Amino acid sequence: MxxxxxxxxxxxxxxxxxxxxxxxxxxxxxxxxxxxxxxxxxxxxxxxxxxxxxxxxxxxxxxxxxxxxxxxxxxxxxxxxxxxxxxxxxxxxxxxxxxxxxxxxxxxxxxxxxxxxxxxxxxxxxxxxxxxxxxxxxxxxxxxxxxxxxxxxxxxxxxxxxxxxxxxxxxxxxxxxxxxxxxxTYEMTPEQVRLLHDLLANRMVLNIHGYDVSVAHASVDQFVGDLAVLTHKLRDMENLRALITVVRMGDRIFMVGRSSLPEVHVGEILSEFGGGGHAFAASATVRDLTLVQVLDRLASVLKRQVNPRLEVRHLMSHPVKTVAPDESIEHVREFLTRYNINAVPVVEGDCVLGLLTRQVVERAAHHGLGDVAAREYMESDFATVEPEDPIDILQDLIVRRNQRFVPVMSEGQLIGAITRTDLLRYMVDRAPRSEGGREPAEETAQTEYKPREVIRLLRNRLPERIQDLLEQIGRCGDELGVKVFVVGGFVRDLLLDLPNLDLDIVVEGDGIAFAEHYARQHQCRVRAHQKFGTAVIVLPDEFKVDVASTRVEFYLEPAALPTVENASIKLDLYRRDFTINTLAISLNGERFGEIHDFFGGLRDLRQKAIRVLHNLSFVEDPTRVFRAVRFEQRLEFHIGKQTEHLIRSAVRMGFLERLGGPRLLSELQHILEEEHPYPAIERLSQLDLLKFLHPSLDLPVDCEDLFDRATRSLNWFDLLYTEESCQRWLVYLLCLVTRLDDDAMQGLCDRLSIPGRYRSLLADERHRAHGVLKGMRRRWRQARRKPRNSDLYVWFEGFSIETLLYLMARIETEDVRRWVSLYVTRLRDEKSWIDGEDLKKMGIPPGPQYKEILRRVLLARLDGKATTREEEIAFVTRRYRSLIT
Missing domain, CATH: 3.90.1640.10 (inorganic pyrophosphatase (n-terminal core))
Structure with a gap:
């Protein structure tokens, strides 16, 4: 049988x-x-x-x-x-x-x-x-x-x-x-919930040979099933790498072990209690011992079974396969496949120039970049270790910096390598501790925030109504059984102590259902976008909160719009542009204030660095190039070495040429809406990015002064409190393109797909403004006296406020600049006392001549020739006597 x-x-x-x-x-x-x-x-x-x-x-x-x-x-x-x-x-x-x-x-x-x-x-x-x-x-x-x-x-x-x-x-x-x-799908029984609570309350951490092993214990009189599932939940809730649960149920002791550390082999540990399993999962049932006896014995077993700390030399692989910097991406792809490896160093002579991973190579090949040299997309910002370094020093490199391949160097020579696979079981979620070896380099250390510290920041830096709103959102998540986070720029600026009340909420679940549930409870409105799984909650006071389901984006080709799929919070954050924008804060119940940093965002905030998450970031979405510059200048950070290398590579490869006009215009508009946009414009010029707006566009020597005068003009206009809206970015854009001729300006409008309402301003109105500017300068050089008010009115009539402020910025002479300010503050709003009805009463037949007559009356009024109603009537009587019947 x-x-x-x-x-x-x-x-x-x-x-x-x-x-x-x-x-x-x-x-x-x-x-x-x-x-x-x-x-x-x-x-x-x-x-x-x-x-x-x-x-x-x-x-x-x-x-x-x-x-x-x-x-x-x-x-x-x-x-x-x-x-x-x-x-x-x-x-x-x-x-x-x-x-x-x-x-x-x-x-x-x-x-x-x-x-x-x-x-x-x-x-x-x-x-x-x-x-x-x-x-x-x-x-x-x-x-x-x-x-x-x-x-x-x-x-x-x-x-x-x-x-x-x-x-x-x-x-x-x-x-x-x-x-x-x-x-x-698993739902816990009330008994299991109580047992899990007891395990949480009775968890202790034993540090064995430098490794933290959590031991949670509890005691119940009746049998409660699925201790293994509860152990999984406890491990995930507390983000533990090694956990053993010990529970007395009636007259037996049940033990379950879970570990992702190779030094903590739970199969061997629990085999000493009559159980078994493997390195990562094991269980045992103990009879004839009390709970106290099992816990005492477990401590001694752990000391004997947990392996001592290893050094890098014990795990490194050697010799190391390498590729040259001029090898093509396709060659590297074949090389990785041939040797069944997932990462390779790019070496020239004895110097390790960078690293290439299979992920980057495959994605580059997918985007048709197989003929490009390896040096273009290699990771040049990487850390190395020495053979005598403790394994702990690698934890930060792999977990915090996502460095999948770590070269081992000795006296300047590449002697080995540690891969992510080699060290997967050693990864930890806290800052490393080093015993007997050098401490991790400062640039790899991680600033951590405890939940109570984040809560304190929320209380100290946010209005009370925003604090209450975040807590309400967290409670709503608890009611629906979904994890809720506030993410992105809000978290970044909270930690930098910068004002930002734009709440970006993500839900590990149905974001639209979450928004609708919240709205029902708090009498809000919801605008949903089913296609993207996003919604906007509009509060009674019109304050808006963006809500989205966690999702991941795939780019089918360079510069294309992404395809969206549901994902975890980690994958959702991975799709974002820069590490500093990948931070998330939990809003649920007891985890409120817990900060999540999967990609080294806290480190880069401290180092004031702008870094992308992967080497094809600018290939998949070239608009990130402009955002990198914007964040760099706004926050007074610096673009990381590798990220700048990737920007310059994207420029050389021409990926920004594939961007659609509206997307390019949007990014340029965001830059020009900054309080002080010129430093970002200058940085765009340094990175050779202005040519993607128009090939003839560059920065003239006096451009910084022009932007400075534009800023002063805009600030002057704001102080007038006219309640008239002004598109500041249009004023700065006019300054940026001031040297372009009319044909080039038309080409720029076409490239950026400028909407019609702005196109006339940037093309026709700008052309007329330049003619007026030339005339004013000639008038000042020849006469050096103020023109008549009627002349100013004729010159500037019909110009938008943006064009007028641009003219003020273009004028270097203060006296001439006052001509424009006089028109803006007084002349443009002047009206004549009389109108068409008055002309009719005077006996002038209705017709097209009314417009010309009233315009002449207004010009006379501006020049002081007809300042009252009676004087205006007299002016018409004298000038147009032949029309009066």
């Missing part, structure tokens, strides 16, 4: 693996060795798809078993009644597992298929691919359940490329993701 079985407390990976094994051994009986986890038990209650195929242990004659197929397990102590069968002489054992080897006792089989992947289902999926075996839709769905459960929906750190390939294979064969999601 053939029997397929798995470990006690079976989960979905066990189920999926057993279903897969049945395809390989169609005559075998499927038998669970013990109980199942609650999620699996509930599955059998709601789905009868495979219930008929499983048998109970009592229905099997164990003495007749000749072949034992073990799925997801190798330890004899974890297969219950089948342990004796496995040890019996003459029984053939076949093992399919994904757990790595450990020092504990494990079985050997005549067939062993063991691979270090995320789930046992992955092992079977690849066997199916190799042998041409095709699961049906139901089988694929059950296998996908196991794969998703054990890999955390392909997001656990233990997930491998093979797991993604297995998921694709199962999806091709009809795996139903809706059913997978339904069965993996």
């Amino acid at each position: 053939e029997v397929i079985t798995t470990h006690i407390n079976a989960d979905f990976d066990c189920l999926g693996g057993m279903i897969a094994a049945k395809k390989l051994y169609p005559k075998a009986e499927m038998v669970f060795a013990g109980s199942q986890e609650r999620s699996l038990r509930e599955f059998f209650l709601h789905s009868a798809s495979y219930a008929y195929a499983f048998k109970r242990v009592k229905d099997i004659d164990l003495d007749r078993v000749t072949r034992l197929i073990l799925v997801d397990v190798r330890e004899p102590g974890r297969i219950g009644p089948f342990e004796d069968v496995a040890r019996r002489s003459g029984v053939e054992i076949h093992i399919y597992d994904h757990h790595q080897d450990s020092d504990e006792d494990h079985l050997s089989g005549v067939v062993e298929v063991i691979e270090p992947v995320g789930s046992t289902v992955t092992v079977f999926s690849h066997l199916f691919m190799e042998r041409g075996i095709h699961p049906n839709a139901d089988e694929a769905t059950l296998m996908m359940l196991g794969l998703y459960e054990d890999t955390g929906s392909l997001m656990f750190s233990s997930t491998t490329v093979k797991d993604f390939q297995a998921a694709a294979f199962l999806l091709e064969h009809g795996a139903n993701l809706t059913e997978v999601a339904d069965f993996l």
Whole structure:
């Protein structure tokens, strides 16, 4: 008889693996060795798809078993009644597992298929691919359940490329993701909620050989199921790298371990308590010991089992494969594939010039940049380590700076490398501590804010109504069971102590549903945009709050608008432009004020640096070039070395030429709306960006003085309090293009797709203004006396306020500038006393001549020749006597 079985407390990976094994051994009986986890038990209650195929242990004659197929397990102590069968002489054992080897006792089989992947289902999926075996839709769905459960929906750190390939294979064969999601959705019972609360309250941190291991304990009288799920939740809530939960339930002690640190092998640790598992997940059940005894023993086991701190030299790989800076992107792509590596240093002689990752190379190739030299998109802003450095120094480089490949240097020579894969298990979420080695360089250190510090900043720097609003938004998120964050520029400026009340709220869920729920509670209006999953909440006082679902953006080609998909908060922040704009603050309940910094934004705020998140940022969205300059000048920061290199590369490659006019105009308008725009304009010129507005556009020597006079003119106009609106950016744009001829100006309008309402001002009105300017200058040189008021009126009549202020900026002489100010403050609003009705009463027949007559009357009034109603009538009587009947 053939029997397929798995470990006690079976989960979905066990189920999926057993279903897969049945395809390989169609005559075998499927038998669970013990109980199942609650999620699996509930599955059998709601789905009868495979219930008929499983048998109970009592229905099997164990003495007749000749072949034992073990799925997801190798330890004899974890297969219950089948342990004796496995040890019996003459029984053939076949093992399919994904757990790595450990020092504990494990079985050997005549067939062993063991691979270090995320789930046992992955092992079977690849066997199916190799042998041409095709699961049906139901089988694929059950296998996908196991794969998703054990890999955390392909997001656990233990997930491998093979797991993604297995998921694709199962999806091709009809795996139903809706059913997978339904069965993996987990709601806690009241008993589990209370137990989780107790575990949170009783968590302590033991520092073992420099590594933090959290131990949470609790005691309940009745059995509470799914301690493994609660352990997962506790780990995720507290963002822990190593956690062991110890719970007394009745007369037994249950232990569950989870770890992402290779030094903390929870499988080996819990094997000393009679349990087992692998390096990242394990469990044990203890009898005949009290909770206190288990905790005391656990402390000593941890000291013995947790490995001492390693040095870089213990993990580095050598020799290191390298590429030359002039090698093409396509060559580097083939190079990475050939050697099955994910990153490579770019080396010239003995000098490491930069780094290239597979991600950047693949994206560059996707955008048609295969012929471009490696030096164009290599990461030139990177850190190196020395072989004697402690592993801890790498934690900050990989976690905080997202440096996937770290060169190991000794006396100026490249002697090895550490990759992200090598160090994945060492990554931590706090600033590193170094024992016996050099401290991390200052530029890699991280400024951290505790929630209470962020709350204090919110209270000290925000109006009370905004504080209340943020708290209300957080409570709304709690009610809906979704995570809510305030993100982006608001967080950046809060930390920099700059005024900014533009609230950008993101929701890990349905942003529109969230906005509508909030609006119902607080009598607000909502404007929703279904296509993008965004909404605007309009409060009763007309204050607006932007709300969006967390999403990720994909660019199908350079400079194109992005394709949007739902994503996690981390991926949502990754789509943003610069690290300083990727900060988020949690608004939910007890996590209110917790700051999230996935990409080194806090570090760059402290260093006053503008940095993009990846090397193809300006290829995918070239408008970020202009935003980089704007933020640099507004915040008085500096563009990082690598980011400036990428900007110059984007300029050389001509990616900004692909930008549509409206997008380019929008970015230019934002720059010109800054309080002092000239430094940003000058920076654009330094980076050779002005040519993308028009090839003839450059900065004249006196441009800074022109902008300065424009600023003074605008400030002067603001102090008039006329309540007349003025587009400041148009005034500055006129200053920027002041040397362009009419044809070039028309070309710039076409390039930027200037709307009609502005085009006439920038083309026709500007042309006439330049003629008036030339005439005024000639008049001043020849006569050096003030023109008549009527002359000023004729010169400036019909000009917009923007053009008038531009003329004031163009005039260097104060006396001449007063001519324009006189027209703006008094002359342009003058009206004649008489009108058409008066002309009619005087006996002048109605007709087109009325307009000319009244204009002449107004000009006479401006020159003081007719200052009263009677004088105006007399003026008309004298001048137009022949028209009076």
